[in-house]
Amino acid sequence: MPSLPYNLIIADDDETIRSLLTLKATHYGLHPVTAANGREALELMRDHVDLVLLDLHMPEMDGFSCLEKLSKSHPNVPVIVLSGANEASAAMKAVKLGAHDYITKPFDLNHLFTTLRNAKKLSKVQKENQSLKDSISQESASTDIIAHSDSMRVLLKKAKKIAKLDSSVLLTGESGTGKGVMARFIHSNSSRANKPFVTVSCPALPRELLESELFGHEKGAFTGALKQRIGKIEAAKGGTLFLDEIGDLPIDLQPKLLNVLQDKKFHRVGGEKELTCDVRIITATNIDFKEKIAAKEFREDLFYRISVIPLELPALRARPAEIIPLANHFLNRIAQQRNTSTITIHKDASDKLLQYDWPGNVRQLENLMERASAFCDDNEVTADDLMGSIDQESSTSTQATNLAGMTLADVEKLAIAQTLELCGGNKAESARKLGISEKSIYNKMKRLEL
Numbered sequence: 050m051p052s053l054p055y056n057l058i059i060a061d062d063d064e065t066i067r068s069l070l071t072l073k074a075t076h077y078g079l080h081p082v083t084a085a086n087g088r089e090a091l092e093l094m095r096d097h098v099d100l101v102l103l104d105l106h107m108p109e110m111d112g113f114s115c116l117e118k119l120s121k122s123h124p125n126v127p128v129i130v131l132s133g134a135n136e137a138s139a140a141m142k143a144v145k146l147g148a149h150d151y152i153t154k155p156f157d158l159n160h161l162f163t164t165l166r167n168a169k170k171l172s173k174v175q176k177e178n179q180s181l182k183d184s185i186s187q188e189s190a191s192t193d194i195i196a197h198s199d200s201m202r203v204l205l206k207k208a209k210k211i212a213k214l215d216s217s218v219l220l221t222g223e224s225g226t227g228k229g230v231m232a233r234f235i236h237s238n239s240s241r242a243n244k245p246f247v248t249v250s251c252p253a254l255p256r257e258l259l260e261s262e263l264f265g266h267e268k269g270a271f272t273g274a275l276k277q278r279i280g281k282i283e284a285a286k287g288g289t290l291f292l293d294e295i296g297d298l299p300i301d302l303q304p305k306l307l308n309v310l311q312d313k314k315f316h317r318v319g320g321e322k323e324l325t326c327d328v329r330i331i332t333a334t335n336i337d338f339k340e341k342i343a344a345k346e347f348r349e350d351l352f353y354r355i356s357v358i359p360l361e362l363p364a365l366r367a368r369p370a371e372i373i374p375l376a377n378h379f380l381n382r383i384a385q386q387r388n389t390s391t392i393t394i395h396k397d398a399s400d401k402l403l404q405y406d407w408p409g410n411v412r413q414l415e416n417l418m419e420r421a422s423a424f425c426d427d428n429e430v431t432a433d434d435l436m437g438s439i440d441q442e443s444s445t446s447t448q449a450t451n452l453a454g455m456t457l458a459d460v461e462k463l464a465i466a467q468t469l470e471l472c473g474g475n476k477a478e479s480a481r482k483l484g485i486s487e488k489s490i491y492n493k494m495k496r497l498e499l
């Protein structure tokens with residue numbers, strides 16, 4: 050583990066590339082540290098890191114899995130992915146998963162470091178924005194929810210009613226639809242509003258850390274537990290605990306949460322004493338629990354406990370009336386934070402926004418507005434500022450491809466690329482779906498330059 054401060058993580062399994070980029074990054078005034086795979090990159094992640102340069106194909110944990118975790122644990126740290134020459138769809142997939150930008154190998158070093166410099170500037174603005182957002186009071190956070198469509202208005206009405214009860218709420222919906230915002234809205238409209246609202250993202254931490262994060266630990270409970278620490282359940286005393294992506298709660302921690310829900314009781318890790326808690330639990334998921342329950346990865350009794358009141362957030366594509374008001378809302382907030390005049394959207398850009406189907410939902414729109422507004426001229430976002438990121442044709446999943454006339458190698462390549470995209474870059478799952486071994490998929494990807 051490096052002891053010197055670093056602000057750039059270079060994650061690539063190719064040692065030559067790591068050495069070359071380290072040398073160049075130092076030359077450009079950055080302080081790099083290297084990782085040979087996604088797992089190592091995650092371990093190196095700290096609050097002081099400004100940028101991550103991430104290869105998509107690495108052993109142990111590839112760039113996609115690492116990116117998904119980074120987007121959740123450090124959403125304001127720009128990640129630039131390094132992709133192969135013929136990997137446009139993989140690179141676009143990475144951007145949808147939260148990557149700031151992508152660079153295709155073989156890369157031009159000047160271009161690479163200009164991209165890094167721009168990303169660092171943007172990261173600084175985003176960090177300032179975040180601290181401003183964090184300082185916004187809970188009251189104003191509750192009014193910060195945009196609801197122009199009928200479906201969202203109905204949902205908000207329901208949420209206000211639910212807020213008055215103390216029952217557990219399960220928020221469902223695709224990633225980025227606003228489950229976190231809704232959880233806060235419910236809290237802010239409840240009798241617990243002046244007490245803490247505490248969030249824990251279940252997949253963001255390894256099992257042991259998650260257990261201690263939730264339940265706290267006693268001094269000496271494990272190596273490194275130098276003093277007693279209270280967990281988020283205690284920190285949320287009197288308020289609301291929001292457990293994001295509850296489907297990822299490890300099976301052996303599930304009985305402990307069930308105890309909290311049923312009897313309001315828990316133990317700190319390594320603790321003998323049974324403690325009582327006073328917390329309302331709101332959970333969120335974007336997975337279908339039926340499969341998890343059937344595979345015995347999620348306890349059915351816990352599922353019933355967390356889903357006393359289920360509330361589904363519709364995908365952004367199902368409420369197009371919201372797209373432009375949301376885009377304007379984000380631009381107004383950005384203009385306020387940067388202390389500049391209003392940022393507007395040109396008609397050609399709003400047409401493009403309306404035509405798109407938003408697989409990454411409101412989060413994708415928010416990120417896009419942040420990015421487009423950073424580069425637009427005269428405080429107006431034009432179609433060019435959207436930088437091709439939302440061209441429908443760039444999504445292989447929506448492409449209707451005519452296979453006739455294609456070479457078998459190209460068909461094979463397309464099938465693998467689309468399956469990888471479908472499986473979020475997970476090679477083991479893609480191999481299973483394609484009916485080949487994991488080793489074969491690696492060999493084929495190498496041979497087909499995927």
Ligand SMILES: Nc1ncnc2c1ncn2[C@@H]1O[C@H](COP(=O)(O)OP(=O)(O)OP(=O)(O)O)[C@@H](O)[C@H]1O
Binds near residue numbers: 223227
């Ligand atoms: N209706 C809304 N009004 C204003 N901002 C919104 C709205 N919905 C979502 N957002 C913004 O979009 C971003 C994504 O929302 P949020 O994190 O709540 O989504 P999510 O469904 O919890 O995502 P995930 O499943 O990936 O955790 C946030 O920055 C949030 O502020």
